[in-house]
Amino acid sequence: KQAPLVIRVDPSPNSQKQSERKERGRESPMGVTGGVTSNTDGGDSESSLLLTTNTPDNSKIPKDSFHLAYIMYFTLGTGYLLPWNAFITAVDYFTYLYPDASVDRVFAMVYMIVGLICLLIIVAYAHKSDSFVRINVGLGLFVVALLVVPVMDVTYIKGRTGIYNGFYVTVAAVALSGIADALVQGSIVGSAGELPERYMQAVVAGTAASGVLVSFLRILTKAVYSQDSHGLRQSANLYFIVSIAVMVICIVFYNVAHRLPVIKYYNDLKSQAVNEEKEEKGVLAGALWRSTLWDIVGRVKWYGFGILIIYVVTLSIFPGYITEDVHSQILKDWYSILLITGYNVFDLVGKSLTALYLLENAKVAIGASFARLLFLPLFFGCLHGPKFFRTEIPVTVLTCLLGLTNGYLTSVLMILAPKTVQLQHAETTGIVIVLFLVVGLAVGSVVSWFWVI
Template structure:
């Protein structure tokens, strides 16, 4: 969703009072920000946001195929734990060196690794699995490819969100909305393939191969788009601001080395910690419920195996709605946003009632409403906190702040993926 003029003005007013803007405004007050012609930069960042979550969505949406091949494995939850923990470990390595490494190298390398990890499933299907069940050596290779995709996610997501943090808030909104769009895209593919293809071995293979093929093509498009972005005047403008700020720092304080670098990093973490706390709570709650609870713990006699597919689609659509709402209105108070993240803990008892409560609460309507609310609140408050966090630091530190927020996000995902094993017992 492209930002309206009113929303752009609101973001601009907010950024004028932020450290990243005020640091440089005195030297750049006469420089006009270039127009984003045809909203091309916005669309590129939207596409990149969709891109770095598409591989994960492809793996998790092909769950019917993997459940058919490996009936004794808890595929959803194993994939989630492996993906998130690998991604988190890699991000913790990246953060201290973010200022000294080239974001474009990390992002291009990550996109290439995404393509490699996505190729594993269709290639293995053709040359080894061939629709046969119980070949658990293939399962272990698939889990390894999920882990490789987690490495790629750390490189790409950290780089893209870090880069967006250096730009106007509308580009962070584009990235965050794009992440939700990837879920909607895969859900649409899942519904179409289930409607068209028979739910037998052949049909499940065709469906899974379609998800991975579309994702591979999308990754190739992301590589092209990303390498175009830096040539756009509006992106060059913000990059020049960062270079100027870095040069000013070098003059005033010298290069960041040793204890000064460590102090700066911890200062950044301290500045964004409450935003990070909110993000951790958001994704701890969300991933401990979605998708494991949705796909394994609730059932419908009416919708049968369509039930989890429609619930996942509903979640993804409302996640996109929530992340797009910040293009219209952004909550001003960060304290209220973090408080709302704490309030989302109420989803635990509410969903628990849908498992063990009165008969009405175990029907399709309450579960569907709660799932959509889970997606809506996940999307909106994620977008608010992600847009605001990098603006609390100076522009030369915005990329590091963005990556730190991604670390908090993945911590929430990792904790949620572990909690998902236990909370419904």
């Protein structure tokens, strides 16, 4: 019985060096297979490697004319984080409206819990749902959730404080955004995992661009609008209007992207791989699907743990520590805004660097992710250490390094993980990796409270 033909996606027409490296095969850290090896068992063993290789003819791969596909995936990455950024950046406005509510904590808890539950469901039933439908539904839900705040402000709240029915509706909109995020983020990352590496890099860089966009909007609104009730209201409405506009662009881009020749080419490769697997194993359902899913999780778990620890470290420091625990007599209330902007800019730089140089050694990348735990005692020193450590320069440098390492290592692991499995399972792998990421966000948010304790 011959092993099934599985087609591996090369990152670009000029990737012969990577092809040769993967054909030699390599072991990922902690026993996870990270390269490409032939299935010498003839496909009979469930423990055989998921990934075999049959590199497509590079001369037949369509070009990404004008980098349209790259731009579209970059925009999609920007889009699916904007709704959360809009809600959390407008927290001053919501705190003014609802002074007796712990707005930021409630928003974070609702968003993460709802998103995590939905992601678990999506992972379990990924084989029964279509990513095209999930993404379009999710983008539509984002628009609805974002419309709630400005529409309610104009028709019901009208700048008045203490109307807590409005708060409950806003929390429901945050929960709706959590559902949409699970549908869109997991599926976008999953679909990018089926394409060459540059498209995953585009998505990841787009998420960083979202933070940069919101940071500059925050600087603009603070500089232009007064910080009274009227100014806060105008600022909040601006965040949501910009986010809605970007979301509409994302809907258009996503529904155009699959028609581009380069995207159609790789979608056809996936369809071929899916059909060959059906002929070999039958329809993935029941015990066969669960076995395949656990095989995927086992194969990428250390990539996932690397991403998880990245975001545990990052969220334990940023933004809570940055906004609440460090102060500047010179910069005053601009200090936290500039630190957040610095983090976001360097996060974007880090996520863009993988377009120039991709660290292909997963063991080093995962080790570096755990090495970021050193940021915790360093930032602690900025609170309780020598006097120089408690000044603006060390805090700013550390914050920028936190963003740079977060961006680069996230991008590396997100790019490498889907390439360890068969093409037809790359989407599920992307969703699994996002699940690890969300767990890291949740744990990091909890750990951040230890700064207060």
